[in-house]
Amino acid sequence: MLFNSIDFTIFLPIVFLIYWLLNSHLRAQNLFVAISSYVFYGWWDYRFLFLIFFSTVVDFFIAKNIQKSRDPKVRKLLLICSLFTNLGLLGVFKYYNFFVENFNQAFTFLGYHVNGSSLNIVLPVGISFYTFQTLSYTIDVYRSKLQPTHNFVSFAAFVSFFPQLVAGPIERATNLLPQFYKSRKFEYTNAVDGLRQILWGLFKKMVIADNCALYADMIFNNSESYSGSTLALGAVFFAFQIYGDFSGYSDIAIGTSRLFGFNLMQNFAFPYFSRDVAEFWRRWHISLSTWFRDYLYIPLGGSRSHKVRNVFVIFLVSGFWHGANWTFIIWGAINALYFIPLLLAKRNRVNTSIVAENKRLPSPKELFNIITTFSLVTIAWVFFRAESVSHALIFIRDMFSLDLLSLPVYSIRKLIYPIVVLLAFFVVVEWFGRKDKYAIENLLKNKFTPIRWAFYTLIIFLIGMYMQTEETPFIYFQF
Structure with a gap:
């Protein structure tokens, strides 16, 4: 469902009125948000509702078990399961054909004929956004920065929240999830x-x-x-x-x-x-830039070690996140080349x-x-x-x-x-x-x-x- 469509023009007032009629019932409001969000997403293609529901279930139970466990190896294994599941789904739907095509071209260049089969699949709308949103939740629980929720409805509403489900902002659980726990009153x-x-x-x-x-x-x-x-x-x-x-x-x-x-x-x-370009990247798609900073750049060492390499990795990954095409990767590399001289001259925060x-x-x-x-x-x-x-x-x-x-x-x-x-x-x-x-x-x-x-x-x-x-x-x- 598009924000600029007649469908959404009808959908929004109906959801708004029913939602506030449930004003004194927090659980009912959260359940209604989750249902409305699934209707909103399913309006595009109901078949992909299973994917978002599956990611929600996996991360809900993995996070709970991460908290329960006191064994560091078990906690890490559970985190790896979350990463593998979410990034695996993203990889199959978004990047599988890209890798197969480039694999075939590489062997053709070397004089070998390889016929790797591509998949005729549709990219689920918003998968890059809600995947990163659920991943940040699991990672924050693993880092003990967040207590896992025991309310599945609230968590499902957080993952699928329809206003930002398809194209962000990529919300952190530390900001958005607690808002589902508190009663909300209509404020004019x-x-x-x-x-x-x-x-x-x-x-x-x-x-x-x-x-x-x-x-x-x-x-x-x-x-x-x-x-x-x-x-x-x-x-x-x-x-x-x-x-x-x-x-x-x-x-x-x-x-x-x-x-x-x-x-x-x-x-x-x-x-x-x-x-300057450094300021541009602090102001453009802030939710994604800060996501990569907190969950990739800093774990790689941030500015403490190999900062040029880390910056280059971040921009390349950011380009690849946008699409399975070399044009996006080169776009990321160009921005890295813009940014690195500012970093080396210590002018990236001027x-x-x-x-x-x-x-x-x-x-x-x-x-x-x-x-x-x-x-x-x-x-x-x-x-x-x-x-x-x-x-x-x-x-x-x-x-x-x-x-x-x-x-x-x-x-x-x-x-x-x-x-x-x-x-x-x-x-x-x-x-x-x-x-x-x-x-x-x-x-x-x-x-x-x-x-x-x-x-x-x-x-x-x-x-x-x-x-x-x-x-x-x-x-x-x-x-």
């Missing part, structure tokens, strides 16, 4: 704030991302026909498409959670205003405060750093979007041709004026809201009420005017 201010964040998320997705996608697809799919400046424009459109699409999903997920009395972690913190804090505009130096960082990130995004490594390399080669500084081709130029104006509006709103958790959290809050409502009406009008006639899936559904 939280609900209004949630609706406001949902509105901004829908604007990001349906106005910014979906309209940028039209031109990004046009340019990437016909890249051999366009000038360098037009290709650069396509790369910029994709940069805004993926940001609007993914952060828009996160905003809708977080806002929807607030309607039900839950608080999820911030997943994006205005990453395109970053002054920019930790809000850019242009307490100022309306950035300084010339800050503006230069923002533009430079955005440009580097956008070049890397070409590999993320391209159909193959060769396509990405040719795209970048042609983009940096002699006509890079020329005007984009007229056929594109005459079409893009509305989206350029919308992007300018979007960037301005994000800039003035950059100190908050989402751009319009406090924007115009102290202004005359009709002005504030006029602004919200404008957002709704733009969504209605620029929304696509067909439902468009979120990019990260494929991961």
Whole structure:
């Protein structure tokens, strides 16, 4: 079920009303959340409900037995069982064909004919997200950072919580699971704030991302026909498409959670205003970045030993997490190459405060750093979007041709004026809201009420005017 679908527009109010009618019954509320979440997920393909239920059962009982055991070897064996089960399922559904195809190609290159069979299977939506969520629970119990729950319904609701089930944020059990133990009361201010964040998320997705996608697809799919400046424009459109699409999903997920009395972690913190790549990765997909930091980077040794190797491993794994394709792995490697010089120069934590804090505009130096960082990130995004490594390399080669500084081709130029104006509006709103958790959290809050409502009406009008006639899936559904 898509957040930007008619189905969800009907689903959400019904679930909201029934949920709060059960206000005085915590167990009933949690059971209803779990059932609703399974309906939400099963709307896509009910056959894969078994996978999420299986992961839930496995980690629920393994965590309980980890706590019971005092034998370190048994505890470690149980943890390995959890890792093997969850990563095994992820590996079969997401990576099996990738390894088989590359295995066949490697032996063909060496002059041997090997015919490893691939599997004709569909990638379950959200499997990368809920797998990491359940794994963090088991690992935290193993590390004695969390007491395992003995309430299966609460745990099932935590794993399958529908607002963030399909594309995050990847919540830690230490944050989200305890919220299922506490009684929740409807709070008008939280609900209004949630609706406001949902509105901004829908604007990001349906106005910014979906309209940028039209031109990004046009340019990437016909890249051999366009000038360098037009290709650069396509790369910029994709940069805004993926940001609007993914952060828009996160905003809708977080806002929807607030309607039900839950608080999820911030997943994006205005990453395109970053002054270096290290700051960008502290602000982009925060739940995944911190997951890799806590469960992979630090166990590898963190910054204490082999820090360059550890950083490179993290970025390669992050790329591979996004998809079973060499384009994603190279995208991760490029970001590692951006990051490592900052790490070696001990400048990876120079920019930790809000850019242009307490100022309306950035300084010339800050503006230069923002533009430079955005440009580097956008070049890397070409590999993320391209159909193959060769396509990405040719795209970048042609983009940096002699006509890079020329005007984009007229056929594109005459079409893009509305989206350029919308992007300018979007960037301005994000800039003035950059100190908050989402751009319009406090924007115009102290202004005359009709002005504030006029602004919200404008957002709704733009969504209605620029929304696509067909439902468009979120990019990260494929991961």
